[in-house]
Amino acid sequence: MSQSSPRREPRRRAAARTANDHRTPTIPELTIKNLSKDETTVQTHDIRKRFLDHFIRAGHTEVPSASLILDDPNLMFVNAGMVPFKPYFLGQQTPPYSRATSVQKCVRTLDIDEVGVTTRHNTFFQMAGNFSFGDYFKREAITFAWTLLTNSVEDGGYGIDPQKLWPTVYLDDDEAEAIWRDEIGVPAERIQRRGMKDNYWSMGVPGPCGPCSEIFYDRGPEYGKEGGPEADEDRYIEIWNLVFMQNERGEGGGKDNYEILGPLPKQNIDTGMGIERVACLLQGVDNVYETDLLKPIIDLASELTGRGYGRGAHDDDVRFRVIADHARTAALLICDGVLPGNDGRGYVLRRLLRRVVRSVRLLTSASEAAGVTPRAASEPTMGALIGRVIDMMAPSYPELEERREQIVSTAVGEETSFSKTLAAGSKLFTDAATATKAAERSTISGDDAFTLHDTYGFPIDLTLEMAAEAGLTVDQHGFTALMAEQKSRAKADATARKTGHTDLSVYRDLLDRGPTEFTGFGELVSEARVLGLVADGARLPAAGAGQELTVVLDRSPLYAESGGQIADTGTITSSAGARLTVTDVQKLNKTLWLHKVRVDEGEITEGEEVLASVDAAWRHGATQGHSGTHMVHAALRQVLGPNATQAGSLNRPGYLRFDFHASGPLSEAQRSEIEEISNAAVEADYRVNTFETGLAEAKAMGALALFGENYGDEVRVVEIGGPFSMELCGGTHVSSSAQIGPITVIGESSVGSGVRRVEAYVGMDSFRYLSKERALLAGLASSLKVPSEEVPGRVEALVTRLRDAEKELERIRAEAARNAASGLIDAAVTSGSTLVVGGRLPDGIDAGDLRSLATDLRGKVADKPAVIALFSSAGGKVPFVIATTDSAREAGIKAGDLVKQIAPLVGGRGGGKPDLAQGSGTDASGTDAAMDRIRELVLR
Known part of the structure; x- marks a missing residue:
């Protein structure tokens, strides 16, 4: 049910601020008297905003932070500021701007156990960065960083003392060193050269790489020895890394064990300034935990x-x-x-x-x-x-x-x-x-x-x-x-999972041609042209019968899986006799439709004109399921209140699954009420209206947005029955609520902390389910020889009688077990000076009852050295328990030791304390041998 617009990623130009944007805010007041803790008033939010404003004035487009969750097979979370820009650096997509700036939310959890133990480790951090895609290079990147750090507050900078800053450069990067020394004016003795492990960057896989120049801040002699970053990185802390992306790396591992293949077609800039580290410096504190946000x-x-x-x-x-x-x-x-x-x-x-x-x-x-x-x-x-x-x-x-x-x-x-x-x-x-x-x-x-x-x-x-x-x-x-x-x-x-991104490069030129035109809201059959055929990561000119591949069309009526709705199935045919079965449709970067197909007949070629068709029956069922999900969501909110917000969904023909936030399970009455409200809305035959509008306008109308989803500026609203249901949604729907058919809730369960799930059938699947239930009820009524409406009461009475019978049977078994156990004392034998009480009791006594009986018997012989050993047979197992009296233990006889000795004789194992131990075996025939062994051990 989620809106199918892109997340807040770099392609969303409408959300960006640029140097000419009238929305660019004024620079906030930022007072930095010096770097002492008690005289600074700078706030982290101001540091963040000042960074963005600095680069917007320098012609960069502001790109909002992407979600911490991106569609990247290599990453669990976004862990670096450049991650949202990877498609541009890898050449998979053409960037919509030549220079950009962002403050990206990042999470790293590899060292989670170190968090708190040291003050250096954090799981969340904000990485401020400026990026150039074939635009400026080293000189501008260095100058931009230096002016922001050292310019006065009045001039838009952070006001840091230049004498405190130490740049590092890669070993053979004479150009970067010359810029620092001759143009910025940093003394040569404060510029240090370092090797690949410290000053050469790559993504860890074949792709772009290049030397970098890091900027360190000297916190003073109280934090360590002199000599720059090479001497002490506790005293000299890194606050900014400027990556000069100019080469391509080959295969290899580690930070320095790979080959440099040659220069990139375009030189790029990727920088990162740690917001939290700069906050520590400007607020005069030792670590991030003492800053204003933590x-x-x-x-x-x-x-x-x-x-x-x-x-x-x-x-x-x-x-x-x-x-x-x-x-x-x-x-x-x-x-x-x-x-x-x-x-x-x-x-x-x-x-x-x-x-x-x-x-x-x-x-x-x-x-x-x-x-x-x-x-x-x-x-x-x-x-x-x-x-x-x-x-x-x-x-x-x-x-x-x-x-x-x-x-x-x-x-x-x-x-x-x-x-x-x-x-x-x-x-x-x-x-x-x-x-x-x-x-x-x-x-x-x-x-x-x-x-x-x-x-x-x-x-x-x-x-x-x-x-x-x-x-x-x-x-x-x-x-x-x-x-x-x-x-x-x-x-x-x-x-x-590494190199998962390399497969996408084959689609780069297809992505650059623009998005797939989705025609499925208005038609089920569309004329289209084959833009590309892909199999095993490579483009194909043609594909023949029996092949499985991915087909990219310029337009398509087939819905691509998203928002909880699974993909349409259908066919692609050509006038030349090719027939392809579409088994799945997925989106690439939420703009390009990838049709997974099997060629059944003929040959399909790139550039060919085709007809793309949706399986009409499949689509009808899918729209029923998706619209039914909206109905159930609206009913849930009526019954539980506005906090029953969506946490996920899945719908397919005839079935829907809806996850929602709730503090506990639904009662039977609530479940019935949700079902009744949903079906009342179906019977009302509400008109289903869809329209596109701005995100702010949609929210002002009361449209519900999927929790955790990032939307574009233009969104699609699905309205069912006016105020009954209004949600942001990119899926396909029925034209009126009556077309959904009956909705039958079939289950409700927990799927996580504070999240519940309802499942339901709709349409003919709902009818079939109810038909089976009716047949089952009729069968029960016939067997019990009562009218259908009396079945629940009769079943309840039968269950009560069964429980009473089981309790009586349990009582009889327990009484028989006690009688049998009491007889064991009369039959007990003395081994040495110790009384050995035990043997096999009637079948059906479990381990818990054996423990109780052994404890009772021990109490009856507590005045003498005694060992009680009881065996039974229950459910194919041979449970056994051994108990010892105080005087037996004083004589060195321990129940746990005895259990370990006799357990193999009944095909089992066990253990426990000196006074009480137990185990279980599988061979009841070994009970007599086990008792004999106990008597031997006690006699010793």
């Missing part, structure tokens, strides 16, 4: 947990930094449409949020141990923390404020979920600790720690803390080895 989050966390930041408690400081960093990253990821999950991006978000919850918990526990009861001990904290993040970041990213409610509710839902995980994990930890002690070990295994971490989301540092409280340690080496194996697998998977 310190307020730490202050709030301190208020909530009762602990203080920067008071000498290293562990506390680490946790505060984790809270501030991860809460900010999580809010921005949720804003861009990521939801907590168990894999991919969702897992990263879940891990970030859970580390926040865990850090709050540890800080709170420390306060409670000191006799202080903070707010976090009795109330959730995620809502307040995420709310503070939004307050701090919204001036630069207003979409955070627009989506505040959804962002907060998603984070709070994960906090609630993880609280339950913590409870479950604590129990599992207790079991692991108990088993460790029972085995007379002092170290919890790496396997147990890894299982807690990987399967149950239990953080390793929490495991370490709880182990210490229990007087145990953790095999961190084993845990780390297992984590390394997991990371190695993940890295191998990522490496396997």
